[in-house]
Amino acid sequence: xxxxxxxxxxxxxxxxxxxxxxxxxxxxxxxxxxxxxxxxxxxxxxxxxxxxxxxxxxxxxxxxxxxxxxxxxxxxxxxxxxxxxxxxxxxxxxxxxxxxxxxxxxxxxxxxxxxxxxxxxxxxxxxxxxxxxxxxxxxxxxxxxxxxxxxxxxxxxxxxxxxxxxxxxxxxxxxxxxxxxxxxxxxxxxxxxxxxxxxxxxxxxxxxxxxxxxxxxxxxxxxxxxxxxxxxxxxxxxxxxxxxxxxxxxxxxxxxxxxxxxxxxxxxxxxxxxxxxxxxxxxxxxxxxxxxxxxxxxxxxxxxxxxxxxxxxxxxxxxxxxxxxxxxxxxxxxxxxxxxxxxxxxxxxxxxxxxxxxxxxxxxxxxxxxxxxxxxxxxxxxxxxxxxxxxxxxxxxxxxxxxxxxxxxxxxxxxxxxxxxxxxxxxxxxxxxxxxxxxxxxxxxxxxxxxxxxxxxxxxxxxxxxxxxxxxxxxxxxxxx
Numbered sequence: 265x266x267x268x269x270x271x272x273x274x275x276x277x278x279x280x281x282x283x284x285x286x287x288x289x290x291x292x293x294x295x296x297x298x299x300x301x302x303x304x305x306x307x308x309x310x311x312x313x314x315x316x317x318x319x320x321x322x323x324x325x326x327x328x329x330x331x332x333x334x335x336x337x338x339x340x341x342x343x344x345x346x347x348x349x350x351x352x353x354x355x356x357x358x359x360x361x362x363x364x365x366x367x368x369x370x371x372x373x374x375x376x377x378x379x380x381x382x383x384x385x386x387x388x389x390x391x392x393x394x395x396x397x398x399x400x401x402x403x404x405x406x407x408x409x410x411x412x413x414x415x416x417x418x419x420x421x422x423x424x425x426x427x428x429x430x431x432x433x434x435x436x437x438x439x440x441x442x443x444x445x446x447x448x449x450x451x452x453x454x455x456x457x458x459x460x461x462x463x464x465x466x467x468x469x470x471x472x473x474x475x476x477x478x479x480x481x482x483x484x485x486x487x488x489x490x491x492x493x494x495x496x497x498x499x500x501x502x503x504x505x506x507x508x509x510x511x512x513x514x515x516x517x518x519x520x521x522x523x524x525x526x527x528x529x530x531x532x533x534x535x536x537x538x539x540x541x542x543x544x545x546x547x548x549x550x551x552x553x554x555x556x557x558x559x560x561x562x563x564x565x566x567x568x569x570x571x572x573x574x575x576x577x578x579x580x581x582x583x584x585x586x587x588x589x590x591x592x593x594x595x596x597x598x599x600x601x602x603x604x605x606x607x608x609x610x611x612x613x614x615x616x617x618x619x620x621x622x623x624x625x626x627x628x629x630x631x632x633x634x635x636x637x638x639x640x641x642x643x644x645x646x647x648x649x650x651x652x653x654x655x656x657x658x659x660x661x662x663x664x665x666x667x668x669x670x671x672x673x674x675x676x677x678x679x680x681x682x683x684x685x686x687x688x689x690x691x692x693x694x695x696x697x698x699x700x701x702x703x704x705x706x707x708x709x710x711x712x713x714x715x716x717x718x719x720x721x722x723x724x725x726x727x728x729x730x731x732x733x734x735x736x737x738x739x740x741x742x743x744x745x
Contacts, residue, residue, distance in 0.1 A: 270378035271402075278369040278406045285367070288408065289327035293715050294722045298441035299423060305442040306330040306715060308429055310627070312411040313343030314400055315682050315694055315704075316448030318363045321407045322708035325365065328715065332440070333409060334431060336416035343450060345397035347482045350504040353390035354697070355567050362700030363403050370406060375399050390569075420445065421630040422675030443718070444711055446663075446680045447627065451618055451695060454657070454685025457481065458619040460496070464592035464599075471593045479505040479615035488611055489513035494600050496520055496588055497615030499563075503570035505613050510577040517580050518609070520602065522587035527565040535559065535691065536698040544691035545661065545706075549641050556688055557650045620685060621655050634673040635665040638688050656688035657681055662710025663690065663703075678714070682707055 298304040306328055309316050312335035320333045335342045364370035376395070377385045404411065415433030422428070427445045431438050447453060457478050459467030477483045479501045485508050493514050495506045498521035506517045535544075535555075544552060574580045583602075590601035591612065598612040623632055639647040639654035647654035660666050663680040667673050682703070686694040690706070693699030716723065735741045 268379045270381075271375070274369060274374055274378040275402075275406060278367065278374075281367055281369045282407070285325075288324040288329060291329040292327045293330060294719055294726075295330070296443070298426065300439070300441065302441075303330075304426070305332055305440055307332075307444040307446060307711060308427070308440065308442040309333040309446045309448060310417045310429075311335055311342070311448035311450060311453065311683070312404075312409075312413075313448065313450055314363060314697075314700065315450075316446070317342070317400060317404050317409055317411070318365065318700060318704045319446055319448055319682055319707055320409045321363075321403075322365060322704040323711065324407065324409070326708050326712045328708070328712055332412065332442075334412045334415040334417065334433070337413065339411070339413050340397065340401060342411070342413075343397070343400075345393055345400075348480050349393055350508045351393055351500070351567075351570060352573075353392055353569070354396055355500065356391070356697045358388055358391050360697045362697045363400060365701055365704065370403055372396070372399050375402060417627055419629075420627050420679075422673055425674050425678070427675050427678055442678075443715065444678050444680065446682050446707070446711075447685075448682045448694075449627070451684050452480070453683040454622060454625065454681065455618050455620040455655075456624040458616045460588070460591075460614060460616055462588065462591045464590050472595045475593050475598055475611050476591075477611065477613050479613050480618060485509055485512040490515050491610035492516045492518075492608075494518050494520065494598060494607075494609040494612040495615055496612065497617075498523070498526055498566065498582070498584070499615060499617070500566040500570055501617065502613075502615030503566045503574055505615055506580065507570065507573040509613070510574060510580060515579065517574070517577075518583060518607075519574075519581065520583045520586050520588060520600075522585070524585040526571075526584070527563040529562070530564050531559045531562045532564060532692065536696075538702070541691060541693050541699040541702045545689065552688065553638070553642055553646065553653070556691070557646075557653050560653065561650070618684075619655075620652050622657050622685070623655075628679075631665065631673065631676055631679065634667050634669070635676055636668055640668065653688055657685055659686055659689035661706075662714070663694065663707050664710070680707060680711070 293306050296304040307323060309320050312333050316333060320331060323331060341347060361371050368374060372391060373385060412433060415431055417429060418432045419430040420427060423441060427442050429440050429442060431440060457480055461467055474487055488509050489512055491514055493509050495502050495517060498519055502519060506519055509517050586602045586604055588600055588602055592599040598609045600607050600609060622628060636658035638656045638658050641658055658666055659681060663682050663686050665676040665679050667676050682694045684695045693703030733741060
C-alpha cells in the first residue's frame with residue numbers, strides 16, 4: 265500500500281477525527297463466562313471483507329468491543345477484489361461512501377486525493393478494483409479492526425441461547441462460544457457456485473484439469489493464451505472473464521447467451537436511494553417480494569465498459585439466442601452443443617453465478633430444519649416461479665434468522681446473515697456499496713439492543729449501585745448512608 269506523505273497526513277487527521285468521536289467507545293457489555301468457563305465472546309464476525317470489516321468497525325463505535333473477526337484468507341485477499349473479481353474498475357460511481365460510516369477523512373475520496381490531489385480525483389473515472397482493496401485495508405488499519413487471517417469457521421451449532429463455533433486457524437482447532445455470530449461470507453456466503461448440468465456433463469464428476477472453469481472462482485488465465493475459449497453467460501462476470509482471457513492472449517473467445525438480446529436497463533440502480541434502503545424492510549412480505557422479484561426477473565445488463573472491453577478485440581464473438589444444450593469435457597478440449605450445431609473449444613468458462621441455497625452451506629447445517637426461508641412466506645406458485653428468490657433466508661429486522669416454530673431453537677435469532685443472503689429481507693444493503701452504511705448501522709444497533717435487553721437485570725443492579733456524588737465539590741454535598 266502507498267505510504268505517500270499525503271496519506272500519512274490524512275491518517276493523522278483520520279485518527280484525530282475518530283478521537284473526536286470518542287472512538288472506539290468504551291465497552292459497556294458486562295462480561296460473561298461461557299459453558300467452558302472461559303470468557304464468552306459477545307460477537308464473532310465471520311468474514312473480513314468489506315461487509316465484515318465495516319460491521320466490526322460499527323460494533324466498536326457502539327462500544328461492543330468483546331469481538332473476534334476471522335477470515336480464512338490471508339491479509340489482502342479478503343473478499344473478491346484480488347481473487348475472482350476481474351473488472352478493472354468497480355461498477356459503482358466513484359463518489360459512493362460506506363466503509364467510512366460517515367467519517368469524511370475515511371472516505372475513498374479522501375484516501376485518493378491524499379495521493380493524487382483534487383485534480384486527480386476530478387480526472388478519475390471510476391475506482392480501480394485493487395485501489396478499493398488497498399483502501400479497505402487502510403480503513404481497517406485506521407479503525408483498529410483486528411482481523412485473524414487464515415482462520416476459518418469449521419462448524420457452527422446452537423448451545424442453548426449461545427452459539428458454539430469451531431475454528432481452524434494458525435493455532436490449530438479451537439472451540440469458542442459467542443452470544444452473537446455475524447456471517448459476512450460474501451456473495452457466495454448464502455449458497456454455492458451454480459454449475460449447469462448437461463446430458464454429457466455432471467458438475468460433481470471429476471474432469472480433466474485446465475478445461476472447465478467457473479467464472480466466480482479463482483483460476484490462472486495464463487494457460488488460456490493462444491487457446492480458443494467458450495464463455496457461457498452474458499452478464500457482467502461473463503464479460504469480465506472474457507476480457508481477461510482476451511487481454512491474456514486467448515486466440516478467440518466466443519460468448520453464448522440464451523437471450524436474443526442483452527438486458528438494456530439496470531433496474532436495481534433505481535433502488536439505490538435512502539428511501540428504499542430505509543423503507544424496504546418495513547414493507548409487508550408481499551410488497552417486498554413484488555419489488556425484488558421484478559428487479560431480478562428483469563436481469564441486470566453488463567456495464568457498457570465491460571462490453572466495450574471485449575468488443576475492442578477482433579477475436580471476440582457474441583452469440584445471442586444460442587443456449588447450450590450439451591457440453592462434453594475431454595482431455596483434448598470441450599465439445600459444446602447448441603441448437604445451431606456443435607463446436608470444439610480448448611476450454612470453457614461458465615459464468616453462471618451463485619445459487620442462493622441455505623441448505624448447501626456447511627456453516628448452518630445445524631439450523632437448516634429450523635429457520636424460515638422465503639418459500640415459507642409466499643404462495644406455492646410464487647415460490648415455484650421464482651425458485652432462487654424463494655430460497656433466500658427470511659430474516660428479522662436485525663438480519664437475524666427467524667424460526668418456523670415460535671420460540672424454536674433460541675440460538676437461531678443470534679445468528680445474523682450480513683451478506684447477499686439478506687437481500688430479499690432487507691434489500692441490497694449487505695454487500696453492495698451504496699447501502700452498506702445503512703445496513704451496518706441497522707445490524708450493529710440491533711446487536712447492541714439485544715445485548716442490553718438480555719442483560720437487563722445486570723444493568724438494573726448497576727444502576728442501583730451507581731453512586732457518583734455530583735455535588736461533592738460544593739458546600740451542598742450530603743454524604744450518603
